Amino acid sequence: MDDVLIRGSFQSVLTRHLEENGSDLLSSGSPPEPEPVHFLLSEEQLLLGSGQNLSWTGPGRGSDRAAAPVCCLNETQFLLQPEGGGVAVTCMCGSGTASRSRENVAEINWRHEEFSKASGSGPEVNGPSSRVSEGSGGSRKLLDPDLWREPGDSCGSDELQQQTGTSRCSDHSPLNHQSAVILLPVHQATLLHRNGSSQKKTVSPKSDPPVWIQNFVGFLVDRSIAMNRLKLISGHLSPGGSAAPLPDLRSFDCGCAAPSPGDEVVVVHGRRTAIGKAKKGSFKDTTPDELLSAVMTAVLKDVGLSPDQLGDVCVGNVLQPGAGALMARVAHFLRSGVKCQRSGVETFKVAGLPKGRGLRRGGAWSGFPEKVPVYTVNRQCSSGLQALLNIAGSIRSGSIQLGLACGVESMSLRSMGDPGDLSSGLSANAKARDCLIPMGVTSENVAERFGVSRRQQDSFALDSQINSGAFCPSSGSPSRSSVPSVPSSCGSGPVRAGADPCVPCRAARARDSGRFDREIVPVSVTVRDESGRERRLEVRRDEGIRAGTTLEDLARLRPAFKPDGTTTAGNSSQVSDGAAAVLLGRRAAVEELGLPVLGVLRGSAVVGVPPDLMGVGPALAIPAALQQAGEATGTVWIRTDPTEPTLPQFSSSGLKVNDIDVFEINEAFASQAVFCVQRLGLPPEKVNPLGGAIALGHPLGCTGARQVVTLLNELRRRGRRWVRSSRCSQTGPGSDPVPPSLSLRAFGVVSMCIGTGMGAAAVFEFPGP
Ligand SMILES: CC(=O)SCCNC(=O)CCNC(=O)[C@H](O)C(C)(C)COP(=O)(O)OP(=O)(O)OC[C@H]1O[C@@H](n2cnc3c(N)ncnc32)[C@H](O)[C@@H]1OP(=O)(O)O
Structure with missing residues (x-):
């Protein structure tokens, strides 16, 4: 040789x-x-x-x-x-x-x-x-x-x-x-x-x-x-x-570092629970292991995959002790209360799979077998996304072929704000001290430092709830404050001919038109009222959405974190409970099993930013992830100068904004979301078209995985479009790279800021039905 x-x-x-x-x-x-x-x-x-x-x-x-x-x-x-x-x-x-x-x-x-x-x-x-x-x-x-x-x-x-x-x-x-x-x-x-x-x-x-x-x-x-x-x-x-x-x-x-198609990390399927209002919503008495068990079960059942085929399970969690390592393993063995397809109550169907296939392949459900491993990860607010990146890394390295990435949080049963055991010496170090700044105060910092006004924040918040068109990043001033007529393209089915697939529906309309039905796993829970009386109910709708929100109402809310501040209950993410799970695999293994491909992970990045301005994270993480995605898809890219003192403008390297159909950017606070959208020059109609954490809620460890589920379903609903590509084949020594060509695909980005000063982003491609 x-x-x-x-x-x-x-x-x-x-x-x-x-x-x-x-x-x-x-x-x-x-x-x-x-x-x-x-x-x-x-x-x-x-x-x-x-x-x-x-x-x-x-x-x-x-x-x-x-x-x-x-x-x-x-x-x-x-x-x-x-x-x-x-x-x-x-x-x-x-x-x-x-x-x-x-x-x-x-x-x-x-x-x-x-x-x-x-x-x-x-x-x-x-x-x-x-x-x-x-x-x-x-x-x-x-x-x-x-x-x-x-x-x-x-x-x-x-x-x-x-x-x-x-x-x-x-x-x-x-x-x-x-x-x-x-x-x-x-x-x-x-x-x-x-x-x-x-x-x-x-x-x-x-x-x-x-x-x-x-x-x-x-x-x-x-x-x-x-x-x-x-x-x-x-x-x-x-x-x-x-x-x-x-x-x-x-x-x-080869001139291209794209992995061969069989080695690509693909998303097979994902589900989430409805998002409950913490401490007063339907999940307030439900433990996170039960929420987690419900989504883990549902994802595998939908596609008919036996859990013992999983190489690993990674769960993002923030507030449970030890990032919920024990909770996750317990969830593993719980018998989930998820309705099965056979009952006829759950009508969810996976594209590309005959309905009911799960029953033929998966058989009766009794929890995951003990031989399937599980671990948890805590990268604060991006833990759900980090779980996905961890599983993707294991797939890329060849350690596993299939894995489940999850996220879960009960903010009802655990509270933010316990810093744990820290050195008394941290007071001598400004950056270390900044890590303890409450998240709401970091929002105020971003608003002050970058001049994001209360009105801009409220306009953005309104648009998260309903598609008012109030938020206008280019002018910086709201265009109107009334609720407009419903966009014609709203609905759960594919985009109709003539309808503009890019008109966002935002949370209220998306919920009411059934857009989330495909994502949400109905979960049966017990809720106790103030007198201790219990009642059973099935939770299948997001609880935080306020369809009646107006700009005037939002303007009346008092600052929540600083007397003279601009961050309020109306323009902050909500404190919530929920869980999500995403099945990932190496494409070759996925295809061999006859499983569908909902998305392809094209790139990801996690970056560090100043802890007191943690909300700016997506403004740096998104360009970094797009650069990587550009490389993975064969697009020519140029590195931005890492020593650049200011936040980089969206560069011409890698994939560009125009290549991206949907940005799911976590709305920790409207201040930082507005900043990131404006800094990157993102078209507002592409950002959180089904609403974000201000309307839906933000169960910390769950959110990243939830965003991936929402994003990929939305990309699928929108269908494919033409994009120039210069993918190069990995055929081997002596063979010619495949010349640049046009291919069909749609791209989406999931991104979020991370407490203590980081940003995370991942780029996905919807490869078509
Ligand atoms: C990296 C990261 O992701 S960092 C982010 C991490 N997450 C966070 O930090 C959570 C941030 N959010 C919070 O801490 C909380 O939501 C807070 C403190 C801002 C608000 O908490 P609460 O006071 O419990 O919120 P709640 O939902 O009860 O709303 C408070 C009031 O505002 C009102 N309100 C809230 N939203 C709206 C709206 N859209 N329209 C009209 N009124 C509204 C409510 O009606 C309520 O009024 P009421 O008391 O008269 O009923």
Whole structure:
């Protein structure tokens, strides 16, 4: 086999290599002789192909990385030491923040030492810091943790820079480290933990095909550095540790980092509960595990997927103790009160699937089996979206094929405002102090700092409830305050010929016209009144929407967070209860199971912003996600200057505003939503066309997942449209990229600000029915 230098996404080159050589590898009773195949990956390609957490686990799933002889970005838990053939290398691919911790320095040093002990002149362990000398063996220079400054000093000391060979702060970013990925045949391996324990793992060629892939070396950064590193590592791996001459490498530039279609992360289906008013609504006595169980069950039932086919379940939650880890596992086993399709009461039908298929495939429902794992994640208000990104990352890395991303919150039973245990030293640090600012006050900060008036906020709030047309970002002044006639395109069905699909219906009209019926899982609950009397009811409508809202009413409300402020109960998100779940999968697996594809995840970004202005998050996160989506879809893109002191204007890079059909931007507060819409120049009719958190409510951990469900259903309702695309195929060395062409698709964005100062965004494509 020739050595090949390939540009392509990590996942796609790996998969291609498997496809091309898979049959030999799988049929062989013993591991093949190592024949190096070298891949050159650009920094973006590796990140794109693997997500921020590259973890090629190959066999098994979830966190079973034991049989995975390949590095994991940010993975610092173990070192894999092969036995009886081959050499496995784990390496520390640099992560900006991770690499700056003292703990990580110790980790890297530990690995270096272990490799030295285990393999004599064994392979170089690459790291953000490792420098090997030319020649055989490579002298491993251990790092001095004292040179590593504490977090906050992002550049590190001069000595550190010398040691790591970096010269600028940005050299510490994950994009700038030299990193290697080496995959070698392994029969058996011992998993060493830093705590001294070890575990032996045997790898079976039939069930664990990825470990039979021959040598795999991927390098980041530029080609010349990569070549040099390749040479060094080849030397370490060759018998006797001599520096082997590097064979001539062929290079293939695809010019596009899009994953092959089969590797795409797709959304199969999603459902949510109605959103209840916290403390006074229908879910006030319902525990979050019950809400969660209802949506988890409904999603799988709808598409007829047995839960034991799930590789993992991730649940976003903010307020439950420990981000609801226990609550989520309990939800797992609960027998849900969701109505099943057989009853005839629930008339929901998944596009592309015959009705009732779930019953044939899924059978009777009795909770999830214990073998399906679940974990929770808390990225505050974006936890539901973060759960989706986590599951997507696991799918991209090959850890799982199918996963469920959920979000849930009961703001009735738990309150915001408990900061937990924090250092008394935080008072000495302005940024740390700012993390404690109440969310409503950050809204006031945004309004004051960027001049968002009370009237603009109220106009935006009114438009969230009803499509009044009051909010006019271009002029900054409301155009009218009365309720207009109902747009002709409102309705739950497909857009009628002649109707403008872009006329928003906002929350009241969307609810009344049944637009949310497809999304909402009816949940039967018990509610107690003030005298303790209980009654059963079925909740299937959002409770926060106020169809009778007028600008005048809103103007009369008193500021809620500051005596002279502009943020009120009417222009803030509501405190709410609810849950949502989204089924994701690798496209190839989804298609094999005959499941529908509702959307494709094209890009995502999470960015940091000043904690006292946390509401500006979407203004930075959306361009970053669009850039990534542009790359994933093959659009030419240009990076904006990260040192730009002001918030970037929407750039010409990546996908553009005009490419996006719907923006679901969480309305934490009208102030920050108005700011983000204006800063990005978004057409108001494209923003939250079915209303947002001001009207619907904002159950913190649920909202991101809820937005994805709403967005994809709306994209589906609107249908497809023509968009110029320059997607490039990932066909392999020597083949020509597919030329730019026109393709049918629709795009949507989900975004939100995050308390303590962050913004998150994800870009989805509706691929057509
Ligand atoms: C990163 C992030 O996402 S940060 C966001 C995190 N979430 C938050 O911070 C939650 C923000 N919201 C809040 O804290 C709360 O909603 C508050 C404090 C603003 C208001 O809470 P409450 O007072 O309980 O709100 P409530 O719904 O009862 O409304 C208060 C009053 O305003 C009135 N009101 C609210 N909306 C409207 C409206 N659209 N039209 C007319 N009146 C209205 C209500 O009728 C009520 O009046 P009443 O007391 O006479 O009945």
